[in-house]
Amino acid sequence: MAHVLGQNQYGKAENRIVRVHREADRHHLKDLNVSVSLRGDFEDVHLTGSNANCLPTDSTKNTVYAFAKRHGIESAEGFAMLLARHFVENTERGVVHSARIRIEEYSWDRIAAASDRPGETADTGHSFVRNGQEVRTTEVEYDGGRFRVVSGLKDLVVMNTTDSEFWGYLKDPYTTLPEAYDRILATQVTARWAFGFAGRDAEDAAPDWNHSYREVRRHLLEAFAQTYSYSLQQTLHAMGTRVLDHRAEVDEVRLELPNKHHFLVDLEPFGLKNENEVYYAADRMYGLIEGTVHREGVTPVIPVS
Numbered sequence: 001m002a003h004v005l006g007q008n009q010y011g012k013a014e015n016r017i018v019r020v021h022r023e024a025d026r027h028h029l030k031d032l033n034v035s036v037s038l039r040g041d042f043e044d045v046h047l048t049g050s051n052a053n054c055l056p057t058d059s060t061k062n063t064v065y066a067f068a069k070r071h072g073i074e075s076a077e078g079f080a081m082l083l084a085r086h087f088v089e090n091t092e093r094g095v096v097h098s099a100r101i102r103i104e105e106y107s108w109d110r111i112a113a114a115s116d117r118p119g120e121t122a123d124t125g126h127s128f129v130r131n132g133q134e135v136r137t138t139e140v141e142y143d144g145g146r147f148r149v150v151s152g153l154k155d156l157v158v159m160n161t162t163d164s165e166f167w168g169y170l171k172d173p174y175t176t177l178p179e180a181y182d183r184i185l186a187t188q189v190t191a192r193w194a195f196g197f198a199g200r201d202a203e204d205a206a207p208d209w210n211h212s213y214r215e216v217r218r219h220l221l222e223a224f225a226q227t228y229s230y231s232l233q234q235t236l237h238a239m240g241t242r243v244l245d246h247r248a249e250v251d252e253v254r255l256e257l258p259n260k261h262h263f264l265v266d267l268e269p270f271g272l273k274n275e276n277e278v279y280y281a282a283d284r285m286y287g288l289i290e291g292t293v294h295r296e297g298v299t300p301v302i303p304v305s
């Protein structure tokens, strides 16, 4: 029986790159993890041993670093678009049909240190502390005609200490969960959002990627904080809806929300009443709530993982 080579792609994954922009003595930092995947005419490489159409992964790695020097890094999305376009349009004989660039971005804050004036602190120009919070993500695909940009974040940990209930659910012979009328709601947000931007023509002006990221993040957090929740599913929907209501450049939001359970500790054995004050923060297992909210008429593009 004949076998068929199916979908394939290759490139250098996880190129860790720190780019320092030196503006006199005030420096700016971008800290990225860049992964390149090329798709195209690579049958011979797999089937015949001919590498004539194979751009080495090593070259794709070098391109990432050279582009960081040559073009700077204004935003993860902008940098990914430059790279994707380059691999498709400048690789010999058109062997690369499409390119996918994935970037994770780690953020750093300036360290504020004691200044000359007593009791005051000032930003240092060149000292940074890694912001332990979320990782910013983007995935850009370019096929020679249009871009598809899906940005996001992961590891954004949030908690509401009230305004969360969960009751009235289905009960079967295995249901033991007590109904909750005032519980902790905590999750570690993974969010991805797709842009309407396609980059085909002049009307498709790219959004200000960094501003857009900050605003989407803000709306996700505000929706989490301000939704009186009867389930994490309802909170998920509120978060997605809030982003679509406020950010015209976004067409679709996909959320993965683990329910980080907080169980009340039984303090009765010690003669103490636990009035929703002492919890055991469970690490796992966890409920996993996932869903997409998108504009009507838009076909969702963010893959379900």
Ligand SMILES: O=c1[nH]c(=O)c2[nH]c(=O)[nH]c2[nH]1
Residues within 6 Å of the ligand: 166, 177, 230, 231, 232, 233, 259, 287
């Ligand atoms: O917000 C919740 N949604 C669920 O589907 C669920 N299931 C569960 O056991 N606890 C919760 N909480």
